[in-house]
Amino acid sequence: MAKNSLTTKNIAIVGSGFLGLTLALRLAETSAKVTVFESAPEIGGLASAWRIGDVVWDKHYHVTLLSDSFTKKIVEEIGLKDEFEWVETKTGFYTDGKLVSMSNSLEFLKFPPLDLISKFRLGATIFYASRVKDWKSLEKISVEDWLTKLSGKRTFEKMWKPLLKAKLGEAYKKTSAAFIWATIQRLYAARNSGLKQEMFGYVRGGYARVLERFGEHLLNKGVEICLNTRVERIEKMEDGKWKMENVRQSEGEVSKQVSAAGNSSFPIFHLPSSTEKEFDSVILTCPANVASKIVPQLSEGEKTKLENVKYQGIVCASVLLKKSLSRFYVTNITDETPFTGIIEMSALVDKAEFGGNALVYLPKYVAPDDELFEKSDAEIEEIFTGALEKMYSHFKREDVVAFKVSRVRQVFPLPTLNYSTNVPSVETSLENVFVVNSAQIMNGTLNVNETVQLAEKFFENYLAD
Numbered sequence: 001m002a003k004n005s006l007t008t009k010n011i012a013i014v015g016s017g018f019l020g021l022t023l024a025l026r027l028a029e030t031s032a033k034v035t036v037f038e039s040a041p042e043i044g045g046l047a048s049a050w051r052i053g054d055v056v057w058d059k060h061y062h063v064t065l066l067s068d069s070f071t072k073k074i075v076e077e078i079g080l081k082d083e084f085e086w087v088e089t090k091t092g093f094y095t096d097g098k099l100v101s102m103s104n105s106l107e108f109l110k111f112p113p114l115d116l117i118s119k120f121r122l123g124a125t126i127f128y129a130s131r132v133k134d135w136k137s138l139e140k141i142s143v144e145d146w147l148t149k150l151s152g153k154r155t156f157e158k159m160w161k162p163l164l165k166a167k168l169g170e171a172y173k174k175t176s177a178a179f180i181w182a183t184i185q186r187l188y189a190a191r192n193s194g195l196k197q198e199m200f201g202y203v204r205g206g207y208a209r210v211l212e213r214f215g216e217h218l219l220n221k222g223v224e225i226c227l228n229t230r231v232e233r234i235e236k237m238e239d240g241k242w243k244m245e246n247v248r249q250s251e252g253e254v255s256k257q258v259s260a261a262g263n264s265s266f267p268i269f270h271l272p273s274s275t276e277k278e279f280d281s282v283i284l285t286c287p288a289n290v291a292s293k294i295v296p297q298l299s300e301g302e303k304t305k306l307e308n309v310k311y312q313g314i315v316c317a318s319v320l321l322k323k324s325l326s327r328f329y330v331t332n333i334t335d336e337t338p339f340t341g342i343i344e345m346s347a348l349v350d351k352a353e354f355g356g357n358a359l360v361y362l363p364k365y366v367a368p369d370d371e372l373f374e375k376s377d378a379e380i381e382e383i384f385t386g387a388l389e390k391m392y393s394h395f396k397r398e399d400v401v402a403f404k405v406s407r408v409r410q411v412f413p414l415p416t417l418n419y420s421t422n423v424p425s426v427e428t429s430l431e432n433v434f435v436v437n438s439a440q441i442m443n444g445t446l447n448v449n450e451t452v453q454l455a456e457k458f459f460e461n462y463l464a465d
């Protein structure tokens with residue numbers, strides 16, 4: 001693979017998600033001068049935190065698995081290794097109007113909606129998928145055909161289809177079997193074997209604390225971070241260097257990273273000096289179609305490839321509640337509900353982090369043009385809490401302390417058939433311009449560990465001398 005030693009002088013990174021931040025860290029550890037441009041008012045992208053009621057926690061539910069070695073290494077490097085809490089969590093299923101536990105082998109055997117033979121085939125499918133190594137061959141088969149063949153039609157309809165639709169919507173029909181393979185591989189890696197207990201982890205203070213420390217660590221290494229700064233185009237100068245053009249500055253003079261301690265700290269905003277600067281190289285970590293617009297100088301073929309990556313979006317409600325919904329960290333839903341799963345963060349995280357309240361996420365994965373994006377927080381609250389009332393007899397709307405909705409139109413690329421043959425490359429036809437993003441994760445699911453690993457691989461292949 002190509003190595004480009006020219007780029008290690010003055011580098012611009014577009015995007016301050018875990019990908020951009022990890023790249024910034026590795027480059028700053030060489031002699032490079034690094035500037036990160038971020039359109040949002042805080043660093044962290046999908047992993048960033050926000051305030052809900054009086055609580056500062058992740059905008060989207062996040063856990064670390066014991067097997068997430070890349071995530072754990074970064075957390076260790078920024079000095080938070082001893083701040084991990086590891087917890088055994090329980091999983092529930094909401095099916096045929098009932099909430100049942102499915103956290104161990106015995107509960108699996110009792111699981112009501114499937115007969116014994118279907119359960120055996122389901123268990124055998126999961127075990128088989130955990131043993132498959134050749135994921136590329138699975139890219140050629142649709143996930144529906146593969147799971148139906150292995151588990152049977154009834155199990156597919158009753159179990160797999162609702163679970164696939166929960167994450168992929170109708171796009172499950174175009175999705176390859178590599179998707180479910182990657183999901184099972186990740187979950188399997190988290191357990192010692194078979195259906196044993198899961199151990200999930202979080203850093204005390206959540207990603208707000210991790211990101212605050214990560215940001216400080218980078219600033220100490222001389223990285224410049226420009227928040228509220230949307231890059232709309234890059235332009236090549238006569239001397240061959242690159243300049244940020246059409247940089248749009250959001251409202252407000254100085255942005256502040258939301259901090260785990262609840263104070264606003266970490267003011268970092270250097271728009272004028274950084275945009276005037278010229279860079280030896282540019283690394284774009286934003287979604288593929290955004291990268292295509294920022295670099296119109298790319299060839300038509302490259303732009304088409306970037307724009308052909310189809311993303312799945314999310315509308316995700318954070319709900320702060322006076323009382324817990326259940327003891328399950330994840331409740332999978334096989335019935336029709338307005339959200340596609342329930343994640344009870346307070347079944348994992350000490351409630352003291354949430355002022356004694358429960359924190360629940362209600363995600364709905366949708367296509368980027370779904371009409372749900374147009375609904376207000378109040379409208380979504382009405383629909384979602386109405387469904388909770390029907391599902392949990394003890395739930396009362398008065399128990400809602402705060403309700404806040406995150407909307408992201410581009411969360412992860414849909415793993416369509418033969419996905420890896422159409423992946424946009426990291427190197428571009430333009431000297432010293434690179435595109436690195438989650439579209440290049442070919443045999444894994446989207447998670448911080450895969451994201452950090454992608455950054456480490458990029459550094460190793462292209463930039464380490």
Ligand SMILES: Cc1cc2nc3c(=O)[nH]c(=O)nc-3n(C[C@H](O)[C@H](O)[C@H](O)COP(=O)(O)OP(=O)(O)OC[C@H]3O[C@@H](n4cnc5c(N)ncnc54)[C@H](O)[C@@H]3O)c2cc1C
Pocket residue numbers: 014015016017018019020037038039040043044045046047060061062063064229230231232285286287290294314316363411437438446447448449451
């Ligand atoms: C609902 C949900 C649940 C998740 N759960 C988990 C979990 O349990 N465990 C786990 O490990 N991972 C989880 N993840 C995945 C994890 O959040 C991602 O893997 C990771 O955050 C991706 O980082 P990234 O840098 O690739 O992308 P992003 O975080 O999307 O970062 C890209 C950044 O680029 C910025 N940007 C875009 N365009 C421009 C522009 N023109 N100019 C400047 N900046 C720009 C964006 O604002 C953003 O900050 C979850 C994600 C979601 C959405």
